Amino acid sequence: MKHLFVLIFLASTLNLFSQDANPTQKGNLMLGGGGNISYYTEIDENSSGMLFFGLSPSIGWFLSDGFALGIGPSFSITSSFSDNGYSYLGIGTDVVVAKYFASGLFIKGTTGYSLMHLL
Numbered sequence: 001m002k003h004l005f006v007l008i009f010l011a012s013t014l015n016l017f018s019q020d021a022n023p024t025q026k027g028n029l030m031l032g033g034g035g036n037i038s039y040y041t042e043i044d045e046n047s048s049g050m051l052f053f054g055l056s057p058s059i060g061w062f063l064s065d066g067f068a069l070g071i072g073p074s075f076s077i078t079s080s081f082s083d084n085g086y087s088y089l090g091i092g093t094d095v096v097v098a099k100y101f102a103s104g105l106f107i108k109g110t111t112g113y114s115l116m117h118l119l
Helices: 002-012
Strands: 029-042 048-064 067-081 087-100 106-118
Touching: 029 067, 048 087, 048 106, 067 106
Parallel strands: none
Antiparallel strands: 029 048, 048 067, 067 087, 087 106
């Protein structure tokens, strides 16, 4: 079991990068996004738990050297399993702001709005 957790950790930390000579130059495109999967369970007399899956791709443009502004959709599914289980579908939109520095460090902020629908 320990080897399985190590394998999952290593697979989830692999990244691929592709860059041109100056990727943060004004007029360039920024592609990004994120995802989340979480699961938990409580073992008690009710034996309840929850599963969550979220995905938020994004696209942005560098408005000036090192400063990008973007948008993106967000999707999520939440499912509870217990005696009174429920499921939600979430659809929304996000705004992404990023500032890149010459040292290679960057600051990125995301805010958004999502509508949840009971399934």
